[in-house]
Amino acid sequence: MASAPRKLYQRIAEDIVSAIADRRYPPGSRLPGERDLAEHYAVSRPTIREAMIALEIRGLVEARQGSGIYVSAAPQPMADLPELDVGAFELVEARIMFEGEAAALAATAIEPEGLAALEAALADMAAALPGSPADLQADRQFHMLIAEATGNSLVQSVVEMLWNVRERSPLCVAMFDQARHEGIKPRVDEHRLIVEALRTRDPQVARQAMRTHLRRVTDDLLAATELELMQKAQAEAEAHRHRIARRAAL
Incomplete structure (x- = not known):
């Protein structure tokens, strides 16, 4: 029996997983912006948002300092995303x-x-x-x-x-x-x-x-x-400010 075709967000997420595995986007690097990705893949921004959330659930990307989505980890071998199902x-x-x-x-x-x-x-x-x-x-x-x-x-x-x-x-x-x-x-x-x-x-x-x-x-x-990404960035920025304050007090 033929396997079910991948959903659009899954195909995009898997392509980004491959790019991370090939070190086109190594850990710590910033992914292209949501609008740029939507234009690159010729899809809507909601589809890109689903792909990013799927990658976030897998622990592969994270929001950082309000500047976008960053790669947080390299994928495991043979990583794919079919079980996440519909967005x-x-x-x-x-x-x-x-x-x-x-x-x-x-x-x-x-x-x-x-x-x-x-x-x-x-x-x-x-x-x-x-x-x-x-x-x-x-x-x-x-x-x-x-x-x-x-x-x-x-x-x-x-x-x-x-x-x-x-x-x-x-x-x-x-x-x-x-x-x-x-x-x-x-x-x-x-x-x-x-x-x-x-x-x-x-x-x-x-x-x-x-x-x-x-x-x-x-x-x-x-x-x-979008708000959740902003809040994560704000929390990280606040933690960074606290770290600087502690170092300054030494």
């Missing part, structure tokens, strides 16, 4: 496509009971602590209720599969955990706009409300991953 940006891209259409279909078929269930899920979402299991469960329940409202079991299965990936893919989990650590939680107001769109039974409005919400998730992920 959050790739997942959200698929969700925009499938859940946008699910919302449009649900708008034509949702019953009053379905709308009431969505309101209950909104209340649970608003009451949950950011990053808690109840937080994630309320978010998942909300989106699954919309898939259920389509009346199409295949749509339900696809949306459920996407949420399973969100919870099981190590790279995806790491990226969403990072976002939750930065205080990002499901936006209740955006979810409420989706419910109101469904209440109007207008497929176009419902589709747009869902897509707008999920695009905001991408924006939040970009901000959270």
Whole structure:
């Protein structure tokens, strides 16, 4: 049986691993900037971000002093990255496509009971602590209720599969955990706009409300991953200042 094709972020990460192994980027050297890498590989910056986070999870790169990403270790022989699976940006891209259409279909078929269930899920979402299991469960329940409202079991299965990936893919989990650590939680107001769109039974409005919400998730992920790199750099700079102060006091 042929092996599954590598995902885009995996191919980029593996290429950088090879460059590190060949000492084009030896330990301690700075990788090209995110924008330069995106242009070099002809991909989006989110794809580069996924590749960098995959390398960071492996302990091969780190942020340093606000100046970019640096190689922190040489890869072990035969290192590769398949088990990290799907990244959050790739997942959200698929969700925009499938859940946008699910919302449009649900708008034509949702019953009053379905709308009431969505309101209950909104209340649970608003009451949950950011990053808690109840937080994630309320978010998942909300989106699954919309898939259920389509009346199409295949749509339900696809949306459920996407949420399973969100919870099981190590790279995806790491990226969403990072976002939750930065205080990002499901936006209740955006979810409420989706419910109101469904209440109007207008497929176009419902589709747009869902897509707008999920695009905001991408924006939040970009901000959270960038913020974490900045915080690491700031922490390292602060430690450096303390080292200098201690030496000066000798």
